[in-house]
Amino acid sequence: MIVTVTMNPAIDKTVEIDSLQPGGLNRIKKVEYDAGGKGINVSKTIKELGGESVAMGFLGGNAGRTIENVLKEKEIQGSFVWVQGETRTNTKVFEQNGEVTELNEPGPVIGEGKMEELKTRLLEYAKPGVLFVLSGSIPSGVERTIYRDIICLVHEKGAKALLDADGDLFKYALEAAPDIIKPNRVELEGYAGIDYRASDRELYDIAKGLMDKGIGTVAVSMGGSGAVLLLPGRSVRCPALSVKAHSTVGAGDAMVAALAYSWEMGLDSVETARLCMAASAGAVTTIGTKPPSRETVEELKKQVIMEEIGE
Ligand SMILES: Nc1ncnc2c1ncn2[C@@H]1O[C@H](COP(=O)(O)OP(=O)(O)OP(=O)(O)O)[C@@H](O)[C@H]1O
Ligand SMILES: [Mg+2]
Structure with missing residues (x-):
């Protein structure tokens, strides 16, 4: 069984306009939404490959509900901890000349209580034969040692971990010897x-x-x-x-x-x-x-x- 963990999911919103007029009115020609965030992207690809996974992490507000619905439509099982505030919507503005402008929201701040809730939820799944995919950035309020701590916890239960992270998240996580990086x-x-x-x-x-x-x-x-x-x-x-x-x-x-x-x-x-x-x-x-x-x-x-x- 594969469990993907997305601490910082986002709605990926793509809009197309002729050319961006800063300070003016910009009419959007086309708009598309998709559920995003690294772990969720991994779940979507696993589905295409013919496999199954459970997508976990934090969701909040209307954007969170949209992500939940998109995953349902794609028949990907979700098990998210709901938090105060609004999950990020990351907007990419594509102009005709190929220029891309990105507008990324900050997303909710995660308190210690919510993180404990997620850890408890993850541990419900942790047992031999389960692989946890830990990928992507973390929201504010979360310690940079979080992936290391989760890897240690799931290893104690006999589960495996795959890590895809950068900088300090990567460095600390390596201390817990993830199985795949x-x-x-x-x-x-x-x-x-x-x-x-x-x-x-x-x-x-x-x-x-x-x-x-x-x-x-x-x-x-x-x-x-x-x-x-x-x-x-x-x-x-x-x-x-x-x-x-x-x-x-x-x-x-x-x-x-x-x-x-x-x-x-x-x-x-x-x-x-x-x-x-x-x-x-x-x-x-x-x-x-x-x-x-x-x-x-x-x-x-x-x-x-x-x-x-x-x-
Ligand atoms: N232009 C390309 N043509 C063919 N294959 C590519 C190309 N770019 C990337 N790939 C394939 O995708 C793999 C992953 O790409 P890359 O090293 O850019 O990952 P990344 O930086 O982690 O990307 P991201 O985090 O944005 O998903 C590469 O090892 C290669 O197999
Ligand atoms: Mg990458």
């Missing part, structure tokens, strides 16, 4: 204190060091350059698949979904790598964070190339 290149360089573009070999060495500390799988995503994947018993470098790019936003989330789904299905390292590359490249072909279809992913799997990385 998916840093992108910049996140891993930041963690290692490298202020230049690291070579694939250097990224591999840093990732290998993390595996030696007890992390089972390290997937280092490198955007359009592909990925370095350290999987049980096998380390490979995969060039990115050649696709018509629409939006690279959410490509990382699709790789996280592929890692979680592969774990759930007990796929071997070769099949896991194949799915990671195909799902993430598929996400690039869709608009915004929309997940790729199963057919697209199956088709893209045929393109995947793996180069073994030696010690």
